Amino acid sequence: xxxxxxxxxxxxxxxxxxxxxxxxxxxxxxxxxxxxxxxxxxxxxxxxxxxxxxxxxxxxxxxxxxxxxxxxxxxxxxxxxxxxxxxxxxxxxxxxxxxxxxxxxxxxxxxxxxxxxxxxxxxxxxxxxxxxxxxxxxxxxxxxxxxxxxxxxxxxxxxxxxxxxxxxxxxxxxxxxxxxxxxxxxxxxxxxxxxxxxxxxxxxxxxxxxxxxxxxxxxxxxxxxxxxxxxxxxxxxxxxxxxxxxxxxxxxxxxxxxxxxxxxxxxxxxxxxxxxxxxxxxxxxxxxxxxxxxxxxxxxxxxxxxxxxxxxxxxxxxxxxxxxxxxxxxxxxxxxxxxxxxxxxxxxxxxxxxxxxxxxxxxxxxxxxxxxxxxxxxxxxxxxxxxxxxxxxxxxxxxxxxxxxxxxxxxxxxx
Numbered sequence: 001x002x003x004x005x006x007x008x009x010x011x012x013x014x015x016x017x018x019x020x021x022x023x024x025x026x027x028x029x030x031x032x033x034x035x036x037x038x039x040x041x042x043x044x045x046x047x048x049x050x051x052x053x054x055x056x057x058x059x060x061x062x063x064x065x066x067x068x069x070x071x072x073x074x075x076x077x078x079x080x081x082x083x084x085x086x087x088x089x090x091x092x093x094x095x096x097x098x099x100x101x102x103x104x105x106x107x108x109x110x111x112x113x114x115x116x117x118x119x120x121x122x123x124x125x126x127x128x129x130x131x132x133x134x135x136x137x138x139x140x141x142x143x144x145x146x147x148x149x150x151x152x153x154x155x156x157x158x159x160x161x162x163x164x165x166x167x168x169x170x171x172x173x174x175x176x177x178x179x180x181x182x183x184x185x186x187x188x189x190x191x192x193x194x195x196x197x198x199x200x201x202x203x204x205x206x207x208x209x210x211x212x213x214x215x216x217x218x219x220x221x222x223x224x225x226x227x228x229x230x231x232x233x234x235x236x237x238x239x240x241x242x243x244x245x246x247x248x249x250x251x252x253x254x255x256x257x258x259x260x261x262x263x264x265x266x267x268x269x270x271x272x273x274x275x276x277x278x279x280x281x282x283x284x285x286x287x288x289x290x291x292x293x294x295x296x297x298x299x300x301x302x303x304x305x306x307x308x309x310x311x312x313x314x315x316x317x318x319x320x321x322x323x324x325x326x327x328x329x330x331x332x333x334x335x336x337x338x339x340x341x342x343x344x345x346x347x348x349x350x351x352x353x354x355x356x357x358x359x360x361x362x363x364x365x366x367x368x369x370x371x372x373x374x375x376x377x378x379x380x381x382x383x384x385x386x387x388x389x390x391x392x393x394x395x396x397x398x399x400x401x402x403x404x405x406x407x408x409x410x411x412x413x414x415x
Contacts, residue, residue: 011102012079019075019106023064058133059114066117070166075109078162082108085158092155092207094293112154112162118143119185145279150286153208156186160205186212193217193283195255207294214287217257218300236310236361237368239317242269245373247364251325257304260356262363267373269364271321274308275328281340288348302350303357309345312338 067075082089082105089108090097097104118134126132134140146152163182183200190209194216206212239249252259252270261270284305291299312318318334321327329337353361367373 008080008083009076011083012076015079015102015106015109016074016076018102019063019109022060055139058139059110061133062114062117063110066113066120066166073166078109078113078165079105081161081165082158085161089155089158108154108158109162112159115147115154115159116163116166116182119182119189123180123185123188145282147209148213148283148286150210150289153210156206156208156211190216195257197255210286210290213283214290214295214301217287236307236364238313239311239320240314242311242364242368243320245368245370247367249321249324249326258300260307260360262360264363264367267367271326273326273328275330276337276340277330281344284344288344292348297352299350299352300354302348303353305341306345306348306350307357307360309341312341314338 083101086101086105090104099107121132134143160182163185181200183205186209187194187200190213193213196216198216203215206215243249246267248266248268250268250270252261252272254272257272257274259272262268263270284301287301288305291302312321315334315338318327318329318337322329322334327337331337331340
């Protein structure tokens with residue numbers, strides 16, 4: 001045991017020495033940043049591919065800043081803690097990481113300290129001030145985006161442990177960081193996706209950021225729903241098909257994506273409002289991947305997306321949901337929304353569905369196949385599905401009505 005400890009200290013000393021050598025070489029020329037007003041157009045605006053320019057240098061700069069304000073812990077100590085947990089950290093990844101111990105631990109430490117420092121600066125407001133390295137580099141949005149990707153995740157426990165061990169004495173505006181948990185700072189960073197206002201003291205620590213974003217989309221009670229095994233319908237009527245047979249779609253005031261309410265007596269389907277923007281697909285795709293790999297027995301986001309995939313087949317379906325304020329389409333093109341949902345659910349398997357969704361699917365199919373509603377749909381198609389048909393049908397009805405009134409008046413006049 002003593003030999004292992006000595007070996008661990010030796011490796012930590014070596015890693016500290018090697019990483020320390022890299023820090024003085026980072027020169028970001030921040031002293032004149034306030035004078036900058038003419039910029040080279042970023043590569044991301046020249047071509048479609050997103051290139052993270054100078055990202056490694058920025059990570060080292062953030063590492064240095066993080067260590068400078070940490071009073072109680074050295075880089076060597078941080079490495080020692082990671083060495084003790086290396087096997088456990090590696091086990092968090094679905095595929096083997098093909099790099100040696102030193103490279104792996106250095107990568108984890110640099111990335112972890114970068115994330116913590118970035119979150120701290122974002123929380124205190126320095127991320128929006130010129131002295132922040134990211135504020136003038138067009139990387140803020142890219143970093144935010146990359147932190148949501150499943151394949152880029154670090155175990156949350158590692159980030160939490162480094163944050164708690166370092167106890168950063170953050171020199172900056174106003175807020176008392178020492179009294180905060182890393183979870184609360186993470187909540188602040190991703191607050192855009194906290195749709196229903198979940199509080200950090202009501203959940204356990206997530207496995208990583210993608211796991212947290214999934215939690216933001218659902219109330220805690222949904223985890224305890226009963227499940228039906230192997231139930232999945234092959235088809236569900238689209239929003240336009242259901243509308244044609246009399247179903248009314250209504251926007252719900254609830255912000256939780258899974259609060260779907262179907263009033264079968266009135267034929268009213270209440271759904272929460274969903275905003276679709278450029279990165280919505282990426283967010284959903286990563287959560288889908290997480291559920292396919294880890295939450296097979298509770299695919300809550302997956303079954304919701306499958307429902308939308310069935311409801312949205314054409315631009316007409318999108319326009320109906322947009323008109324009802326169920327979808328806010330920031331992408332502009334309705335066809336882009338159709339392609340997004342259809343591609344999201346491609347090659348995705350749902351073996352387990354909640355009791356609520358099974359019942360909902362059954363009710364929607366039953367409503368659509370109701371003969372009374374079908375005749376209503378046929379009548380609509382024959383006489384009201386175009387403006388010209390509406391006008392001609394209305395004219396014919398009025399002509400028939402006037403003829404009937406004239407006939408009645410003629411009969412009355414005879415007596």
